[in-house]
Amino acid sequence: MSEKIEHVRCLIIGSGPAGYTAAIYASRSDLKPVVYQGLQPGGQLTITTEVDNFPGYPKGIMGSEMMDEIKQQAERFGAEIRFGVVTEVDFSNRPFIVKADDGKTLSAETVIIATGACAKWLGIESEKKFMGMGVSGCATCDGFFYRGQDVAIVGGGDTAVEEATYLAKLCKKVYMIHRRNELRACKTMQHKVENTPNIEMVWDSVPEEVLGDDSGVTGVRVRNVKSGESKDIPVTGFFVAIGHKPNTEVFEGKLELDKFKYIKTKPGTTRTSVTGVFAAGDVQDPHFRQAITAAGTGCMAAIEAERFLTS
Ligand code: NDP
Secondary structure: OOOOEEEEEEEEEOOOHHHHHHHHHHHHOOOOOEEEOOOOOOOHHHHOOEEOOOOOOOOOEEHHHHHHHHHHHHHHOOOEEEOOOEEEEEOOOOOEEEEEOOOOEEEEEEEEEOOOEEEOOOOOHHHHHOEOOOEEOOHHHHHHHHOOOEEEEEOOOHHHHHHHHHHHHHOOEEEEEOOOOOOOOOHHHHHHHHOOOOEEEEOOEEEEEEEEEOOEEEEEEEEEOOOOOEEEEEOOEEEEOOOEEEOOHHHEOOEOEOOOOOEOOOOOOOEOOOOOEEEOHHHHOOOOOOHHHHHHHHHHHHHHHHHHHHO
């Protein structure tokens, strides 16, 4: 018995701000998009607390509520949003063949990939316990809450330095905790740290425990990996900046990825190495990683998909 294949004009993989915004635009262009939400419906914003930097919400909004509203907006124009994970793609011919874990096989004239990225975490129990109560993975998003206070950031790459210098403008003091005695960040970024008087390096050290109480984070216990000694640093904010991992496993070998496995797009567009496949949001963006930039590229991807189909 031959397998029944469902044909779609536009398949969207992923349901963060990029995927849902692509769904709004694609449905309004009559592409009748089908969205597979992936493992974390609504994306990374559903695990944050308040979002204060997305335009249009002057009083702020909870991340999960905002994602639900964007989803409803897409459904209002006919996007079909499905709970499920894409497990296999074949981009060698058009229409593309995609399989999902709901047992469906789809043939898609265009595909928009918006599977996002995951922040890496230290994996200690107290980090989880105080998530959103002083523990954050994004200084640009949450730094504002710690104005005039002392905070710590862990990591030694470009992201950690960028976030530490951003925090230093808002906070009284920033402790930068790094597991070695030299930064991985490029020299220019290293000079930024050296030239910022309120950043104090805590070298050769790893966070053992995030300290806190009912009010949230009160400090961090760090262990010096050379001496084995531990000490407590009093802070109210604890930022983790040890890298991100794009969600691209299923696309390996099917599309061009960069050396960190982010999807390569043609600058200024969402076009990938396969004509008719577009990528939007954090899955192709190691630099900005904001809900608004993800939404922006989601919009671009849907417009590009529509133009591709009608050209
Ligand atoms: P990186 O992988 O470059 O750096 C991660 C940092 O976290 C490293 O210093 C690493 O330590 C540390 N680390 C990793 N795991 C742990 C752990 N479990 N415990 C403690 N520390 C840990 O990630 P980034 O996000 O900083 O950067 C990713 C890419 O994006 C890079 O290519 C970077 O250059 C680029 N980027 C560029 C920017 C720019 O040009 N403006 C801005 C931001 C990023 P160790 O050094 O010991 O391995």
